[in-house]
Amino acid sequence: MKKQILHFLSKSVQTVHQSISGSERSKYSLRLGGGMLLLCAVTAQADYRQIVEETFWEKVYPTGGQTFYCNTEFSSSSPVLNVGHIYPTNWISEFLGCRSERTCLRTKPEYEVMISDMHNMIPVNAYQYLKLKGSVFGNLDDSIDTNECGIRKRFHLIDPPKELKGDIARIHFYMHQKYQLPLNSNYAFMKEWHRQDPPSPEEKAKNQRINDAQGNDNPFVSNPKLVDDLEL
Secondary structure, three states: OHHHHHHHHHHHHHHHHHHOOHHHHOOEEEEEEOOEEEEEEOOOOOOHHHHHHHHHHHHHOEOEEEOOOOOOEEOOOOOOEEEEEOOOHHHHHHHOOOOOHHHHHHHOHHHHHHHOOHHHEEEEEHHHHHHHOOOEEOOOOOOOOEOOOOOEEEOOEEEOOHHHHHHHHHHHHHHHHHHOOOOOHHHHHHHHHHHHOOOOHHHHHHHHHHHHHHOOOOHHHHOHHHHHHOOO
């Protein structure tokens, strides 16, 4: 009976989606959730490159700052810097059912909205970016040596410095809540990271700058107690 109800609701959602005129239909997407199709509004259009060049560097880091992992000082954007994403962009494309990230950019407007969210962006040295790309976060023991930036790495697992663990956890929580993106079931340890490394003045200041530029904050930074209500 439950399957019949879910099937009926999914067919109804598809009918509504098809009834929307072509020019308006791109503002909505069909997404599978809870065993049925959901009609999701794409609430904003985004130009990722423009946001990076004109907003991220100019408004979030207008006078420079420090790279995320290694705390290397920089005064402005440069060829040795990359914009990295804490919640991986390939996870987002997989969630949206794309064959590749390039396909997602062409066919899923919500993908560009998600990757353009500056709460998920970090300034990172290009060399470190290449070394860490494709890795996942986790805990490693002291038998693994740290590199020059305090990072432990074993195969595709990275254990970041303690002072960044809370930041990383809160970004994952934000992307999960904002876009209903999945969190790996093994990521329950991130609640502990959040508790051990509460928001610093620097993280709060960055959160405010993004709020001013983008129009929304990361609620897990401004109100850390909200993490207690998350079910992972």
